[in-house]
Amino acid sequence: CGRTETDDSGGVQPALVATLVFLFCLEACLWVRNLRLKRRLPGPFAWPVVGNAMQLGQMPHITFSRLAKKYGNVYQIRLGGNDIVVLNGDKAIREALIEHSTEFAGRPDFVSFQAVSGGNSMTFSSYSKQWKMHRKIAQSTLRAFSSANSQTKRAFEGHVVAEATELVGIFHSLSAEGRYFNPGHALTVAAANVICALCFGKRYGHEDEEFKTLLGRVEKFGETVGAGSLVDVMPWLRSFPNPVRTIFLDFLDLNRQYFDFIQSKVVADRETDAIIGVIEAEGNTGLTEAHTDSTVSDLIGAGLDTISTALHWNCLLLAKYPDIQTRLQETIDREVGRDRLPTMEDRSALAYLDAFTYETMRYISYVPVTIPHSTTSDVTVDGLLILKDTVVFVNQSSVNHDPLTWKDPHVFDPSRFLDEDGRLDKDLTNNVMIFSAGKRRCIGDQIAKVELFLFLAILIHQCHFEKNPSQDLHLNYTYGLTLKPLDYKISAKLRGEPLIGT
Numbered sequence: 001c002g003r004t005e006t007d008d009s010g011g012v013q014p015a016l017v018a019t020l021v022f023l024f025c026l027e028a029c030l031w032v033r034n035l036r037l038k039r040r041l042p043g044p045f046a047w048p049v050v051g052n053a054m055q056l057g058q059m060p061h062i063t064f065s066r067l068a069k070k071y072g073n074v075y076q077i078r079l080g081g082n083d084i085v086v087l088n089g090d091k092a093i094r095e096a097l098i099e100h101s102t103e104f105a106g107r108p109d110f111v112s113f114q115a116v117s118g119g120n121s122m123t124f125s126s127y128s129k130q131w132k133m134h135r136k137i138a139q140s141t142l143r144a145f146s147s148a149n150s151q152t153k154r155a156f157e158g159h160v161v162a163e164a165t166e167l168v169g170i171f172h173s174l175s176a177e178g179r180y181f182n183p184g185h186a187l188t189v190a191a192a193n194v195i196c197a198l199c200f201g202k203r204y205g206h207e208d209e210e211f212k213t214l215l216g217r218v219e220k221f222g223e224t225v226g227a228g229s230l231v232d233v234m235p236w237l238r239s240f241p242n243p244v245r246t247i248f249l250d251f252l253d254l255n256r257q258y259f260d261f262i263q264s265k266v267v268a269d270r271e272t273d274a275i276i277g278v279i280e281a282e283g284n285t286g287l288t289e290a291h292t293d294s295t296v297s298d299l300i301g302a303g304l305d306t307i308s309t310a311l312h313w314n315c316l317l318l319a320k321y322p323d324i325q326t327r328l329q330e331t332i333d334r335e336v337g338r339d340r341l342p343t344m345e346d347r348s349a350l351a352y353l354d355a356f357t358y359e360t361m362r363y364i365s366y367v368p369v370t371i372p373h374s375t376t377s378d379v380t381v382d383g384l385l386i387l388k389d390t391v392v393f394v395n396q397s398s399v400n401h402d403p404l405t406w407k408d409p410h411v412f413d414p415s416r417f418l419d420e421d422g423r424l425d426k427d428l429t430n431n432v433m434i435f436s437a438g439k440r441r442c443i444g445d446q447i448a449k450v451e452l453f454l455f456l457a458i459l460i461h462q463c464h465f466e467k468n469p470s471q472d473l474h475l476n477y478t479y480g481l482t483l484k485p486l487d488y489k490i491s492a493k494l495r496g497e498p499l500i501g502t
């Protein structure tokens with residue numbers, strides 16, 4: 001700036017020049033300071049008003065992977081008016097979610113989150129005293145279905161076995177006369193029936209219209225939440241007609257209809273001994289009946305799409321990797337025999353099946369990013385300061401493909417999880433991240449593992465999956481809260497006379 005000071009042009013008072021220079025330097029200093037203060041975190045340049053929304057475009061995951069390569073494990077993007085921090089890699093993510101569990105336990109106050117479960121959703125509400133209580137109740141409810149030898153647990157397993165054996169029959173008829181089929185719909189209905197049996201003590205036919213509508217809504221919900229609704233980061237989009245607003249209004253509608261449906265079921269079934277009974281028996285905990293409804297609605301929403309997606313991938317992978325399928329069949333035939341169906345008691349002898357389930361979770365990472373978190377106070381991760389109330393995306397997929405943790409992360413190999421004695425290596429399975437970690441960790445993980453084990457053990461015991469020889473199976477997917485395989489067709493031949501569960 002020195003040159004202006006020696007300015008000798010007449011008519012301009014030196015004092016004025018000095019003032020202007022001073023102001024200019026002050027402004028420059030403030031700008032630089034702001035640059036440092038506001039952009040402590042690495043990340044791409046953000047445009048005013050929209051931030052990086054335009055750059056993300058239609059395929060957010062592709063762009064994200066470029067950004068992670070360029071800016072490292074903790075980086076920041078700007079969507080609309082929100083700074084969003086993206087966490088990548090095993091080390092940074094565990095440091096955040098486990099060592100700083102309270103600081104990362106919040107949820108953003110997105111408008112779309114307030115539309116879920118009549119505004120009382122536990123899953124989508126931020127960290128608070130009431131949230132803690134709500135989560136505790138939901139957890140103790142689910143514990144009844146997974147704790148050893150309880151009657152509810154047996155009933156739950158019975159539901160899964162019933163749905164799995166029905167699936168065998170449906171797959172068989174869909175494969176008649178050498179046909180190939182997509183198992184997606186049948187799997188969704190089966191998973192939905194397990195969770196509805198849990199919540200309402202009732203199952204539905206595969207062609208039930210009311211039920212089909214419910215399934216459609218849950219699926220659409222996942223698409224909207226997963227795509228990251230633009231309205232959440234640019235609320236002004238709600239104020240005039242535009243395509244984004246239309247999607248958002250549809251989302252509100254969808255949630256209202258879904259929640260009305262749940263409420264009418266809960267009212268009808270208040271007296272039954274299913275999950276609702278368990279929740280309300282918890283008694284005077286300061287939560288209202290509205291919380292029972294929202295708990296049921298949370299559990300159905302969380303437990304349906306995830307389980308059916310997992311099974312969908314499992315079927316695809318069985319057909320894609322015939323050697324792995326053969327090893328699974330041989331293991332099950334050896335440990336269980338052909339005269340009865342597998343049960344939960346067989347689980348420890350069927351380590352290779354659990355290994356297959358874990359490898360699918362790791363390799364596909366079908367819940368690639370958790371539900372968005374937000375910080376409850378300022379916090380430092382990987383040496384970088386993240387301010388309070390920052391939206392945080394946690395990339396689970398990057399944990400599951402972290403080259404520092406995994407040998408050949410891009411190879412599908414279930415046996416990586418077995419030790420020399422053929423037992424499941426717990427240290428390795430604990431490195432897989434699909435249920436998240438810390439204060440927001442999925443509360444349905446135990447139930448999910450039981451359900452996946454029983455479904456798969458029975459399907460593999462009873463069926464042989466084959467791909468259509470004229471069509472290669474690829475692993476392309478649609479992007480949402482869960483990744484779903486694009487259309488594919490397989491056949492499922494019976495491996496003998498079908499057995500009925502006990």
Ligand code: HEM
Nearest residue numbers: 123299302303306307370371434435436440442443444448
């Ligand atoms: C393979 C199956 C499943 C997977 C992969 C899965 C994964 C997840 C993930 C990634 C989250 C978000 C965690 C976060 O935001 O950090 C979550 C939350 C949740 N899950 Fe699951 N889940 C599965 C099954 C289930 C089942 C069967 C239930 C219940 C019956 C369930 C109930 C919940 C609930 C209530 C939450 C919200 C927790 C909170 O916000 O505090 N999930 N799950």
Ligand SMILES: *[C@@H]1O[C@H](CO)[C@@H](O)[C@H](O)[C@H]1NC(C)=O
Nearest residue numbers: 061064065068395397398401
């Ligand atoms: C998450 O990690 C995977 C694998 O490292 C990467 O391909 C993907 O783009 C990442 N996503 C985000 C949101 O950073």
Ligand SMILES: *[C@@H]1O[C@H](CO)[C@@H](O)[C@H](O)[C@H]1NC(C)=O
Nearest residue numbers: 472473474475476477486487
């Ligand atoms: C699926 O992915 C493969 C590459 O793995 C690609 O060649 C193919 O065109 C994709 N198919 C579809 C339908 O997107």
